[in-house]
Amino acid sequence: MDFNKFPEEIIMAVHDFQVKLKRGQFFSSYEVTMQTLDLLVQITSQCEWKNASDLNQIIKHFGKKLIDTKPWDPIISNAIKRVLYIIREDYNISTIEETDAGIKQLRSSQAAISDIGNLLLKRHTSKRLDINRAGIFRLLGDKEKDDFSQSYTDLQERIIESINLVIQEVESIYEFVAEQALTHIHTNEVIMTIGHSRCVEALLKEAAENRKFQVIVAESMPSYAGRKFAGVLAGAGIETTLIHDSAIHTMMARVNKVIVGTHAVLANGGLMAMAGTHILAQAAKYHSVPVIVCTGLYKLSPIYPSQDSFAELNSPSDVLNFEEVAGDLAHVRVINPAWDYIPPDLLSLYITNSGSYMPAYIYRLLAEYYHPDDDDI
Amino acid sequence: MADFSWVIEHFDQIVMDSQDNLEVFGVIDTLTEVLKRSKAETMMGLMMDIKDATNLLIEEHNTNSVHSGSQLFRQYATRAWLDLEQNFQLLKSELIRTGEQFRINALASKQKIAHISSRFLRDGMKILTYGSSVEVIAIIEAALEQGKRLSVYVTETESSSPVYKFLMERNIPVTLMPISAAAYVMKDVDLVLVGAEVVVENGGIINTIGTYQIAIIAKAIGIPFYVASQSFKFTRIYPLNQKEIPDNIFEEHTPIPELKAIIDENPENAKMLYPTLDFTPPNYITLLFTEIGVLTPSAVSDELLKQYRAFNELAIN
Numbered sequence: 001m002d003f004n005k006f007p008e009e010i011i012m013a014v015h016d017f018q019v020k021l022k023r024g025q026f027f028s029s030y031e032v033t034m035q036t037l038d039l040l041v042q043i044t045s046q047c048e049w050k051n052a053s054d055l056n057q058i059i060k061h062f063g064k065k066l067i068d069t070k071p072w073d074p075i076i077s078n079a080i081k082r083v084l085y086i087i088r089e090d091y092n093i094s095t096i097e098e099t100d101a102g103i104k105q106l107r108s109s110q111a112a113i114s115d116i117g118n119l120l121l122k123r124h125t126s127k128r129l130d131i132n133r134a135g136i137f138r139l140l141g142d143k144e145k146d147d148f149s150q151s152y153t154d155l156q157e158r159i160i161e162s163i164n165l166v167i168q169e170v171e172s173i174y175e176f177v178a179e180q181a182l183t184h185i186h187t188n189e190v191i192m193t194i195g196h197s198r199c200v201e202a203l204l205k206e207a208a209e210n211r212k213f214q215v216i217v218a219e220s221m222p223s224y225a226g227r228k229f230a231g232v233l234a235g236a237g238i239e240t241t242l243i244h245d246s247a248i249h250t251m252m253a254r255v256n257k258v259i260v261g262t263h264a265v266l267a268n269g270g271l272m273a274m275a276g277t278h279i280l281a282q283a284a285k286y287h288s289v290p291v292i293v294c295t296g297l298y299k300l301s302p303i304y305p306s307q308d309s310f311a312e313l314n315s316p317s318d319v320l321n322f323e324e325v326a327g328d329l330a331h332v333r334v335i336n337p338a339w340d341y342i343p344p345d346l347l348s349l350y351i352t353n354s355g356s357y358m359p360a361y362i363y364r365l366l367a368e369y370y371h372p373d374d375d376d377i
Numbered sequence: 378m379a380d381f382s383w384v385i386e387h388f389d390q391i392v393m394d395s396q397d398n399l400e401v402f403g404v405i406d407t408l409t410e411v412l413k414r415s416k417a418e419t420m421m422g423l424m425m426d427i428k429d430a431t432n433l434l435i436e437e438h439n440t441n442s443v444h445s446g447s448q449l450f451r452q453y454a455t456r457a458w459l460d461l462e463q464n465f466q467l468l469k470s471e472l473i474r475t476g477e478q479f480r481i482n483a484l485a486s487k488q489k490i491a492h493i494s495s496r497f498l499r500d501g502m503k504i505l506t507y508g509s510s511v512e513v514i515a516i517i518e519a520a521l522e523q524g525k526r527l528s529v530y531v532t533e534t535e536s537s538s539p540v541y542k543f544l545m546e547r548n549i550p551v552t553l554m555p556i557s558a559a560a561y562v563m564k565d566v567d568l569v570l571v572g573a574e575v576v577v578e579n580g581g582i583i584n585t586i587g588t589y590q591i592a593i594i595a596k597a598i599g600i601p602f603y604v605a606s607q608s609f610k611f612t613r614i615y616p617l618n619q620k621e622i623p624d625n626i627f628e629e630h631t632p633i634p635e636l637k638a639i640i641d642e643n644p645e646n647a648k649m650l651y652p653t654l655d656f657t658p659p660n661y662i663t664l665l666f667t668e669i670g671v672l673t674p675s676a677v678s679d680e681l682l683k684q685y686r687a688f689n690e691l692a693i694n
Contacts, residue, residue, distance in 0.1 A: 117467050124460040124471070268664065268673050304497070304664065304671055363676045372670040375493075 006058075007046050013039060014062050021069040021076075029075040029263060030170070030198065033298050036066065036079040037167050044083075044160055052091040052148035052155060059083055064377055072312050074264045074272065074301035077377060081302065084374045086162045087148075094152040099123040166298075173296035173353035174198065178206035180351050184292065187211045189256045192248070192289075194218040195274045196229035197261020199294040203351065204259075205236050214239045216255065220276055221245050222318040222336065245276055249283040258284045258291045265293070265300045267366055269344035269359030272301075272310055278340040281347070290348035297352045300362065302370045310339040384411070384430050385437050395480070401609050402480055404434065404446030409476030412469065420458055420465060427451060439624060441575045441583075445612045450476070486607050486668035487512060491519035494605060494666035498525060502567040505530045505559070505600075508585040509539040510572020512605035516666070521547060530566060532556040536585050559591050563598045573606040578615045578681055580659035580674025582606070583622055586652050592661035601663040608667045611681050616656050626653045 017039055026032045043062060049055045063080035070076060099119045106116045177199050185191065185207035193200055193215065204215060215233055219242055220226035230242045243251055258280060262273040271277065271293060284291045316334035344359035357365070384407055392403040411430045417423045431447040454472055461467045490512050498504065498520040504527060506513055520527060528550040531541050544551040554562060569591060573582035582588070582604055595602040616622055628651040632640060640647040659674035669680060 117464060120461050120464065120467060121471065124457060267671070360673070360675050363673050364679065 005048075010043055010046055010062075013042060014065060018065060018069050021066065028198065029299060030173075030296070032073075032075050033079050033170055034167065036076055037083070037163060037170070040079070040083045041160055041163050041167075044156065044163065051151045052087050055159070056084060056087055056148060059087070060377055067377060072310065074303055075299065078264075078298060078301050080377065081370045081374045082166060082298070083163055085369060085371045086166070087159055088371055090155060090158045090162055091148055091150075091152075094155055094158065095150065096123055098152065169353065170296060170298050173298070174202040176353035177294055177296070177351055178202045180356065181206040182210060183356075184257075184259075184349075184351065185211060185213055187213060189213045190216065190254055192216045192218070192251065192255045192258045192280070192284075193229070193260055194226060194245075194248075194276055194280050195220045195223075195261065196225040196232070197294060199261045199296065200259050201229070201232060203294050204233060204238060208236055208238045212239070214241065216241045216243055216251055218243055218245050218248055218276065218280065220274065222314075223274075225274075245279070248280055249286070252283045252287045252289060255284070255287070255289050258289055259294055260291070262293055262295050262299065263339060265295060265297075265350070265362060266341075267300075267302050267304050267363060269347065269350075269362040270305055271342040271347070272305075272339050273342055275337050275340050278342050278346075281342050285346050291346060292349045292351060293347055294351045297354055297365060297369070300365055300369060302366055302372075302375060305341045305343075310337075310341060312338040314338045381411070381430050381433055384433050388434055388438070399483070400438065400440060400442035401446040402483065404443055405450055405476055405479045407434065408447065408450050409473055409479075412473055412476065418465070420463065420468065423465075423469070424451070424454070427454070441612055441614075441623070442610070445575075445609060448613075449609060483607065483609070487515050488519075489668040490605055490607065490666050491515040493668075493671060494603070495519040495523060495525075497568070497603065497664075497666075498527060499567075500525045501527075503528050503530065503565060505562065505566040505569045505591070506537075506540060507532055507556075507569070507571045507588055507591055508534075508536045510605060512607065512666070513570055513572050514540055514543050516570065516605055517544075517549075518547075521549070528552070530554055530562055532559070532587070534585075534587070556587050556590070560594045560598075563594050563600055566600055569595045569600060569602045571602075571604055573604050573610060574654065575614070576604070576606050576611045576665065576677060577656070578611075578613050578678050580662065580665065580672075580677040581616070582657050582662065583616070583654050584657065586655045589619075589655040589657045589661075592657045596661050602661060603664050603666060604662055605666040608669050608680065611677060613681055619652075619656055622652075622654050622656050627651055628653060 017035060020026065021032070026035070039062075040059065043058060044055065047055075047058050049058060059080065063077070063084075067077050067080065099122050102119045103116055103123070106119065181203045185204070191204070191213060194217070207213065215238055217226045217230040217233070217240060219230075221244070227242065230240045234240045260273065260277055260280065262271045262277070264272040266272060281291050283289075314336040316336050319336050320329065320332075320334045344362075347359045350357045350359065350362065387410060388403040388407045391406045392400055395402040408427055408430060411426055412423065415423055415426045417426055427447075427450070431443075431451075434443050434447070453475065454468070457471055457475075458468055461471065494516050498516070502525075504517075506529060517527065517529070529544055530552045531537050531544065531554070533553050533555050541551065541553070552562075571582075571584060571588055571591070573584050575583040577583060592602050614623060630649055630651040631637065632649070659677075662674050665672045665674065665677065672680070
């Protein structure tokens, strides 16, 4: 595969995206995901490819470039792995449909059993390698490097349609999350949160239209995202209280529920969330307060903690201003970690665009979005 | 009944020849051979032959591996029968082909486990391992090839000699300790990695006696407890406590001289309990490394049920 023969447009688009990512021009995972998916649709429709295997290679080639700009961030690789899964699924569907049509035709023309047999075998193999049937049976049978070399004329259209469905799904997450607001938020409840999550915002605003409740927001040093969020909630007519992060444990005794957003959801049901969330979760556990995570499923990542570390550090000047570093302070090391890992046993529930789930159930959803063979890009 | 006199010998030969001496290779290979020699003309006939051969094997070697290996083969046959629209010739040739492919896939699956799980071993980590598992050895080997420096704690038991030998040969810093020191060292260790004889339906494992103990200590101190196992060890049994471990062997053990002297004075009073296997419930296990992927214990029953769905559809047995 000659990677230099791609349309100039595509190479430029990928390069532009890389630059924006490096410069930190995207603040939310939502934006990053939408842009990545749009780019992948562009690549699928404008690059030349004969079969699924070629497309797979192309996506991996560009995907790797994007992931390398921010290797610790699972969001970009989620979008790419999602599209790779779509390619596999659609290829399988095409194969099964074509063999079904072929078998029907051979039957009606009363062809020899051996001809029909070949198609039957092909369909059986394809079904066996099919995502939902994989597993222990993979040990019996052809080595699972699927041969995606068959060309189908409708494959490109099918794949683009599938990716567009994913884009629509991501666009509508706030809507679907908000639908579940009244099931979980009740009158006179005291809810605690941290940072500024758009999902949590949508949930709380929807509940506020029908019920009266209180929200306590932790100001989320050093980004102070909580301060902004408190303003947004008060603006929506919700009774809001702002506290500093050290008061989380103090106030927890009066809290009914903790609702937080997250940056990514890990394969074991744990979270990669903003620094400070773990403290909130531990305090909640101590007081037996349930912790609810509000998120879109595009954040679900097929990685486990301790596989990749979350050692992304934000700028230390958020904690200690550059101007203040004089005298003895000049010898002090300042660390500003960006993320916390929260283990699944501290969490009670996930509210997502496709429904509510227990943390122990999250692994099942992985199989609907990702394929283990795509783990290494 | 057809002639199955060659079955046991064939099985023993395959197990001896196979790398890792795995019984499951013996089972699949033997059953594939049964298919090849079978004179049956129908699906029922074929399944009868397989069933008879399996019964012979179980009589001679009543182990979990033989049970689960033969179940796997029968279920795959059923699934293939449905997919191939009950065409006998196609089924027979497909089953023979997949049976022969099994050994290659099983060996490759060990490498796959090593590749997937070596990511969990980071440079400079201290590992506690228990018993001897070929999967664990493969994982450590893969991590070493990636240039990671590891140090390992090994318990002084008979079962750990293969892994101890492997580590010494590779000049890996290895510390020998008695199993009674497991709680003592646990805080210094980064993770615990063990194999499994059998993975049961709820995601728990049956393994060498002492595994459960170490799992409890790991949980109490907050150290991750990982199990490495190939997927053909998954079995549909559901032990609820230690007494429900099927075919647990209780050893005849000679006590140390100091105690033996006391026992000899009063032999009728002396009761001894030396089980060889224990059951570790799933809530003590952090993750399972299999070639299907990294699984949480809850995911194990899903994988098993996928295997069994077609079997129940046809209910051939």
